[in-house]
Amino acid sequence: MRAMPKPEAMVQCHRCGGREVIESKIGVLMKNGKPTGGTKALLCVVCLLKGERVTL
Ligand SMILES: [Zn+2]
Structure with missing residues (x-):
């Protein structure tokens, strides 16, 4: 099953x-x-350095 392009x-x-x-x-x-396994998540580096975890 693939996601929509x-x-x-x-x-x-x-x-x-x-x-x-x-x-x-x-x-x-x-x-x-x-x-x-595991679930991939992209995190913003700039926000991470500010102590915030922002997933993209
Ligand atoms: Zn950010």
Whole structure:
């Protein structure tokens, strides 16, 4: 099952307008020494440095 194709667009923070993001993973499981699964989330770096967690 795939999501509907979306038009390409620059990822931009909706709170500060920053374009630098980092990828985080939530709920990763360790299997045979390798991290598997988990949910990816893009976080704004600028907001993160301000102590706020803004997912994109
Ligand atoms: Zn931001």
